[in-house]
Amino acid sequence: xxxxxxxxxxxxxxxxxxxxxxxxxxxxxxxxxxxxxxxxxxxxxxxxxxxxxxxxxxxxxxxxxxxxxxxxxxxxxxxxxxxxxxxxxxxxxxxxxxxxxxxxxxxxxxxxxxxxxxxxxxxxxxxxxxxxxxxxxxxxxxxxxxxxxxxxxxxxxxxxxxxxxxxxxxxxxxxxxxxxxxxxxxxxxxxxxxxxxxxxxxxxxxxxxxxxxxxxxxxxxxxxxxxxxxxxxxxxxxxxxxxxx
Amino acid sequence: xxxxxxxxxxxxxxxxxxxxxxxxxxxxxxxxxxxxxxxxxxxxxxxxxxxxxxxxxxxxxxxxxxxxxxxxxxxxxxxxxxxxxxxxxxxxxxxxxxxxxxxxxxxxxxxxxxxxxxxxxxxxxxxxxxxxxxxxxxxxxxxxxxxxxxxxxxxxxxxxxxxxxxxxxxxxxxxxxxxxxxxxxxxxxxxxxxxxxxxxxxxxxxxxxxxxxxxxxxxxxxxxxxxxxxxxxxxxxxxxxxxxxxxxxxxxxxxxxxxxxxxxxxxxxxxxxxxxxxxxxxxxxxxxxxxxxxxxxxxxxxxxxxxxxxxxxxxxxxxxxxxxxxxxxxxxxxxxxxxxxxxxxxxxxxxxxxxxxxxxxxxxxxxxxxxxxxxxxxxxxxxxxxxxxxxxxxxxxxxxxxxxxxxxxxxxxxxxxxxxxxxxxxxx
Numbered sequence: 001x002x003x004x005x006x007x008x009x010x011x012x013x014x015x016x017x018x019x020x021x022x023x024x025x026x027x028x029x030x031x032x033x034x035x036x037x038x039x040x041x042x043x044x045x046x047x048x049x050x051x052x053x054x055x056x057x058x059x060x061x062x063x064x065x066x067x068x069x070x071x072x073x074x075x076x077x078x079x080x081x082x083x084x085x086x087x088x089x090x091x092x093x094x095x096x097x098x099x100x101x102x103x104x105x106x107x108x109x110x111x112x113x114x115x116x117x118x119x120x121x122x123x124x125x126x127x128x129x130x131x132x133x134x135x136x137x138x139x140x141x142x143x144x145x146x147x148x149x150x151x152x153x154x155x156x157x158x159x160x161x162x163x164x165x166x167x168x169x170x171x172x173x174x175x176x177x178x179x180x181x182x183x184x185x186x187x188x189x190x191x192x193x194x195x196x197x198x199x200x201x202x203x204x205x206x207x208x209x210x211x212x213x214x215x216x217x218x219x220x221x222x223x224x225x226x227x228x229x230x231x232x233x234x235x236x237x238x239x240x241x242x243x244x245x
Numbered sequence: 246x247x248x249x250x251x252x253x254x255x256x257x258x259x260x261x262x263x264x265x266x267x268x269x270x271x272x273x274x275x276x277x278x279x280x281x282x283x284x285x286x287x288x289x290x291x292x293x294x295x296x297x298x299x300x301x302x303x304x305x306x307x308x309x310x311x312x313x314x315x316x317x318x319x320x321x322x323x324x325x326x327x328x329x330x331x332x333x334x335x336x337x338x339x340x341x342x343x344x345x346x347x348x349x350x351x352x353x354x355x356x357x358x359x360x361x362x363x364x365x366x367x368x369x370x371x372x373x374x375x376x377x378x379x380x381x382x383x384x385x386x387x388x389x390x391x392x393x394x395x396x397x398x399x400x401x402x403x404x405x406x407x408x409x410x411x412x413x414x415x416x417x418x419x420x421x422x423x424x425x426x427x428x429x430x431x432x433x434x435x436x437x438x439x440x441x442x443x444x445x446x447x448x449x450x451x452x453x454x455x456x457x458x459x460x461x462x463x464x465x466x467x468x469x470x471x472x473x474x475x476x477x478x479x480x481x482x483x484x485x486x487x488x489x490x491x492x493x494x495x496x497x498x499x500x501x502x503x504x505x506x507x508x509x510x511x512x513x514x515x516x517x518x519x520x521x522x523x524x525x526x527x528x529x530x531x532x533x534x535x536x537x538x539x540x541x542x543x544x545x546x547x548x549x550x551x552x553x554x555x556x557x558x559x560x561x562x563x564x565x566x567x568x569x570x571x572x573x574x575x576x577x578x579x580x581x582x583x584x585x586x587x588x589x590x591x592x593x594x595x596x597x598x599x600x601x602x603x604x605x606x607x608x609x610x611x612x613x614x615x616x617x618x619x620x621x622x623x624x625x626x627x628x629x630x631x632x633x634x635x636x637x638x639x640x641x642x643x644x645x646x647x648x649x650x651x652x653x654x655x656x657x658x659x660x661x662x663x664x665x666x667x668x669x670x671x672x673x
């Protein structure tokens with residue numbers, strides 16, 4: 001089955017209690033096999049958008065479809081297509097790393113497929129012997145790798161990553177970025193990620209959507225955006241777009 | 246100097262913790278309410294007892310008995326009424342005393358044993374104790390009036406001090422039982438809500454913590470984005486919390502009961518100076534099977550209670566963002582469950598539709614209602630309570646599932662403080 005879009009977001013608005021605007025009339029599309037990055041400062045609506053696509057919260061208005069499945073009408077079907085890594089995702093402190101992998105993947109797979117997925121997650125995590133230790137003894141970077149290994153081994157059609165390298169050291173950040181690129185390239189996984197690290201996005205993303213105060217203020221490939229605005233990097237692009245509003 | 250700064254910081258941390266402040270307020274409110282309940286219970290028992298007349302049955306009408314009754318009537322302001330049978334007396338006046346045939350002879354021997362009966366409509370230890378106290382007062386009056394009556398009838402002083410013993414039975418609805426059995430039964434019936442309340446109350450806390458901890462551990466959103474129905478997550482948490490509570494209850498009550506089993510048997514001196522062995526009393530004496538009449542209803546109530554309180558706990562846990570806030574919300578719920586058990590202890594358990602519905606809602610009273618319904622032969626109240634309890638389980642579970650499918654499970658309740666409003670307005 002082929003789809004025109006992996007993600008379609010039309011006029012998406014989310015207003016929280018008390019009238020706080022999460023996102024407003026947001027529209028963008030992600031093509032299958034693409035790495036699309038939503039970038040913007042804190043409070044710009046990145047996490048809100050990703051949570052809506054991951055069926056965790058519902059939009060106030062607008063339409064969101066993942067591989068042509070409406071996230072509000074058929075959330076369970078959408079969840080079969082996606083794997084979501086929340087910002088600062090942790091793991092159950094009482095479990096060992098290995099048990100966490102087994103638990104999470106057993107919610108998706110059974111039998112031989114489960115064994116394969118667990119083996120793959122173990123390999124991705126690179127935590128080796130540490131996997132037998134309780135998660136509560138892990139560093140932030142180890143926890144992030146553990147969670148990432150689970151979502152990657154899930155082999156979803158769409159990978160949703162909220163700030164995948166936030167708070168990680170340089171080495172771990174590079175490792176995570178390489179893993180994302182590898183899975184996109186080798187397994188054709190579509191990736192939708194958010195970040196406020198514009199350098200990271202420049203390295204990873206095929207296409208970028210710039211969010212500011214819940215609205216999309218610019219969209220395109222990093223090269224295209226830089227050329228269009230005569231900027232040296234995405235940070236400059238963002239500042240110029242923000243100032244021209 | 247440094248120590249002072251550190252201590253100041255620690256105290257500030259307590260005083261600025263809403264959970265701490267909330268607990269303080271809650272404790273004051275709770276104990277005021279409980280004291281109020283105790284007062285109502287005692288006042289009601291005293292008021293009820295103050296209005297009671299005494300129904301007396303005479304097996305043999307002698308001059309001594311007539312004189313004694315005349316004296317009793319004088320000292321109780323005419324509250325002694327005569328009846329043909331003890332049943333008739335107790336049904337009409339709530340307290341009945343039978344003066345046996347050969348009374349005059351027994352007086353000469355120095356020991357008189359009277360049969361008595363009290364009628365109760367609620368398993369309330371305060372009401373029962375108040376009626377027993379009235380019986381004791383009557384016994385004392387008889388003991389003190391006898392020498393006077395004897396000298397008036399026979400013109401001589403009574404040969405020896407007469408000891409009056411009263412063996413009392415209890416008429417609970419249509420069922421008659423000895424006062425010892427009733428005491429045992431009322432202790433059992435009134436203690437069960439407390440025990441069930443502890444289990445159910447702690448279960449609500451466990452359930453709320455399961456969700457709250459998951460949020461703190463940051464694994465919650467990952468779990469929610471998995472291709473599984475939210476209802477399954479909710480049910481798994483209800484079952485998980487229930488199993489934890491059962492383990493807790495087994496350890497808790499095992500720890501309490503074990504030392505008692507190792508103790509030597511106790512003998513108790515009753516108010517009418519007879520001796521009896523406590524453990525010999527059994528509910529089988531009044532026709533209730535211990536398994537179907539006691540153990541099964543308690544298990545049923547605990548299971549229903551675990552399900553409903555687990556659902557409520559999960560409901561509350563899903564509204565908060567961390568375990569501290571969960572604690573704030575769960576403390577009142579836990580205390581309400583335990584407090585209800587405590588309230589029953591003092592107010593007693595009357596059989597009516599309101600109590601039946603209430604026991605169904607809170608479940609804590611259910612095992613007691615089960616036993617009292619069986620005793621009174623009024624199964625309709627039991628059926629109502631069980632139907633309501635099952636309905637509440639379904640309602641709470643559905644509510645928890647509904648909340649789990651809403652944004653609030655991820656976002657938590659946002660309390661708008663003045664400061665937060667100011668921040669929001671700045672953002673706009």
